[in-house]
Amino acid sequence: xxxxTRRAPTGAAVLQPQVTTAIADAVLTELADAxxxxxSMEAVAxxxxxxxxALYRRWPSKREMVVSVVSELSVPMARVPDTGSLRGDLRxxxxxxxEWITHPLLSRILPDLTAEATRTPALAGVIADMIGEPRRxxxxxxxxxxxxxxxxxxxxxxxxxxxxxxxxxxWRVRVRQAELEDDYLDKLVDLLVRALTR
Amino acid sequence: xxxxTRRAPTGAAVLQPQVTTAIADAVLTELADAxxxxxSMEAVAxxxxxxxxALYRRWPSKREMVVSVVSELSVPMARVPDTGSLRGDLRxxxxxxxEWITHPLLSRILPDLTAEATRTPALAGVIADMIGEPRRxxxxxxxxxxxxxxxxxxxxxxxxxxxxxxxxxxWRVRVRQAELEDDYLDKLVDLLVRALTR
Numbered sequence: 001x002x003x004x005t006r007r008a009p010t011g012a013a014v015l016q017p018q019v020t021t022a023i024a025d026a027v028l029t030e031l032a033d034a035x036x037x038x039x040s041m042e043a044v045a046x047x048x049x050x051x052x053x054a055l056y057r058r059w060p061s062k063r064e065m066v067v068s069v070v071s072e073l074s075v076p077m078a079r080v081p082d083t084g085s086l087r088g089d090l091r092x093x094x095x096x097x098x099e100w101i102t103h104p105l106l107s108r109i110l111p112d113l114t115a116e117a118t119r120t121p122a123l124a125g126v127i128a129d130m131i132g133e134p135r136r137x138x139x140x141x142x143x144x145x146x147x148x149x150x151x152x153x154x155x156x157x158x159x160x161x162x163x164x165x166x167x168x169x170x171w172r173v174r175v176r177q178a179e180l181e182d183d184y185l186d187k188l189v190d191l192l193v194r195a196l197t198r
Numbered sequence: 199x200x201x202x203t204r205r206a207p208t209g210a211a212v213l214q215p216q217v218t219t220a221i222a223d224a225v226l227t228e229l230a231d232a233x234x235x236x237x238s239m240e241a242v243a244x245x246x247x248x249x250x251x252a253l254y255r256r257w258p259s260k261r262e263m264v265v266s267v268v269s270e271l272s273v274p275m276a277r278v279p280d281t282g283s284l285r286g287d288l289r290x291x292x293x294x295x296x297e298w299i300t301h302p303l304l305s306r307i308l309p310d311l312t313a314e315a316t317r318t319p320a321l322a323g324v325i326a327d328m329i330g331e332p333r334r335x336x337x338x339x340x341x342x343x344x345x346x347x348x349x350x351x352x353x354x355x356x357x358x359x360x361x362x363x364x365x366x367x368x369w370r371v372r373v374r375q376a377e378l379e380d381d382y383l384d385k386l387v388d389l390l391v392r393a394l395t396r
Contacts, residue, residue, distance in 0.1 A: 035313070035317075107316070108316055108317065111309070111312050111313040111316045112313045112316070114309050114312070114313065114372070114373050115233070115309040115310045115312065115313035117375060118305070118306055118309045118310070118372070118375070119233075119306065121375075124375045128374065128375070128376070132374055157385060160366075160382070160385055160386065160389065163366045163369055163370050163374075164362070164366055164389065166369060167365035167366045167368065167369030167370070168358075168361045168362055168365045168366075170365065170368075170369055170373060171361055171364060171365030171368055171369065172361050172365070174312070174316070175312050175368060176326065176330055176361075177315060177316070177319075177322045177326070178326070184358070187355060187358055188358065191358065191362065191393040191394070192393070194392060194393050194396075195389040195390070195392050195393035196389070198392075
């Protein structure tokens with residue numbers, strides 16, 4: 001019997017959060033193991049212990065399912081620190097980027113999605129809309145506050161600055177797959193502050 | 199009959215350059231179309247109009263064949279300019295990186311190889327040895343000359359500097375697949391010179 005003090009489920013139209021979570025976990029694991037190209041709705045449903053209809057009630061297609069699930073995990077990982085200084089904020093943003101690209105599943109998912117998006121422009125657009133832009137909007141708050149404090153000139157090129165924040169880490173860790181020295185983030189933040197301030 | 203004024207072919211041990219070129223072209227086209235995972239020696243041989251033995255006479259395996267062919271194309275594209283100034287040299291290096299990552303075939307091949315290397319650490323090692331490190335060695339000459347001219351401090355972090363040169367372009371163009379403004383390279387070189395010089 002439903003507890004009358006809580007909202008009672010109203011049947012199939014209600015999306016149970018714990019099912020959504022189980023599906024999201026299954027999507028991430030399948031993506032990391034099989035890659036986007038070989039990921040099937042059947043395999044996700046089976047891994048999550050649900051029917052395929054549970055997937056299609058939530059997302060119209062594999063593309064929306066995948067990008068939505070990766071977005072739900074990725075966007076909150078873009079930190080919006082407020083340490084009071086550009087240096088402190090950028091250092092925290094860099095730590096967040098590092099955490100994102102070294103996440104046990106995302107570390108395999110992100111390069112695969114990038115390659116797939118190269119082959120499928122429509123996928124690239126959805127990824128930019130649902131992952132790239134929301135993450136950049138969060139990161140840009142740090143630059144906006146630095147402008148307000150007078151630490152950055154008002155005409156700072158936010159797009160270029162955002163590229164410089166995420167790119168070196170992605171290049172070093174994910175593309176080159178090279179070691180990251182213990183002081184890499186500190187040295188990178190030194191260079192970034194020097195490059196952006198005048 | 200062989201022309202006695204030229205060195206006569208000595209049979210199967212001679213690797214004919216025009217055959218090697220035909221195979222390399224076939225490898226690049228197959229890589230761009232099918233990706234590393236689906237690329238087969240059969241398809242490469244068929245496209246090049248040779249037997250599979252012609253491939254195995256040149257490379258011990260698909261891995262060595264692919265990385266060797268991509269290396270032969272990629273390493274010479276890493277420019278070693280000598281314009282007389284750090285700014286001029288970096289600007290030319292950036293133009294070379296842009297040419298590399300927007301090459302009609304490499305633009306599709308590089309993200310695919312990155313994703314594949316994430317799944318296969320041994321492939322990542324061969325890519326670093328045959329493509330990444332030789333390209334970086336060429337780029338580092340620019341920094342070494344800037345140190346000799348007194349434009350850069352002797353203790354400049356060459357590894358970090360090299361990351362900053364290639365990373366923003368790869369991130370913007372290949373990962374984000376975003377537009378590159380006409381003045382992007384100029385603005386980027388301004389930031390790099392400011393970041394690296396003291």
